[in-house]
Amino acid sequence: MRTVPMTTRACEIYDRRIAGRSLKPGCGCEHYDGKTCGSVLLFVNVDGRPTTPAGLRRHMQRAGEKVDLDVTGGYELRHGYATRAVEGGADVLLVQRKMGHADLEELAGYVQETEASNAQLLAALGEQQSLKAVGSRGTTRGTDLGNQPLPDAAEGDVTNAG
Numbered sequence: 001m002r003t004v005p006m007t008t009r010a011c012e013i014y015d016r017r018i019a020g021r022s023l024k025p026g027c028g029c030e031h032y033d034g035k036t037c038g039s040v041l042l043f044v045n046v047d048g049r050p051t052t053p054a055g056l057r058r059h060m061q062r063a064g065e066k067v068d069l070d071v072t073g074g075y076e077l078r079h080g081y082a083t084r085a086v087e088g089g090a091d092v093l094l095v096q097r098k099m100g101h102a103d104l105e106e107l108a109g110y111v112q113e114t115e116a117s118n119a120q121l122l123a124a125l126g127e128q129q130s131l132k133a134v135g136s137r138g139t140t141r142g143t144d145l146g147n148q149p150l151p152d153a154a155e156g157d158v159t160n161a162g
């Protein structure tokens with residue numbers, strides 16, 4: 001059995017999805033090993049039966065459309081999980097085990113190269129990254145006078161000193 005740690009946000013979603021449901025009867029699905037199950041299904045349809053792969057894919061596609069992502073199925077979530085874990089500095093051997101991959105080569109097929117991962121690589125090599133302005137200056141940044149640009153700040157990108 002493989003266990004995967006869940007973020008606080010994922011735990012909140014889990015708690016919300018199982019709220020009010022009985023956990024005693026198990027999943028109700030026939031298991032390959034014939035053993036009785038004590039787990040509850042997270043993704044069920046309105047009848048309480050397991051969500052079909054096609055149904056789950058439709059839900060994921062709709063969720064992706066809401067955030068302008070082209071989602072075709074659950075594998076994008078696995079790619080995102082692996083990419084974010086590695087970007088965040090997780091031990092790649094641990095990520096490999098959590099993904100259930102036989103070797104690092106299999107994991108490598110899941111981890112995507114992103115701007116953040118390239119920045120992390122450059123930082124590991126001692127490269128100073130320039131900071132990018134993320135919004136316009138002046139009163140549009142808010143009324144908090146402590147959140148205004150320094151009077152002598154130059155226009156354009158601000159770079160790290162040192």
Ligand SMILES: [Zn+2]
Nearest residue numbers: 027029037039
């Ligand atoms: Zn089960």
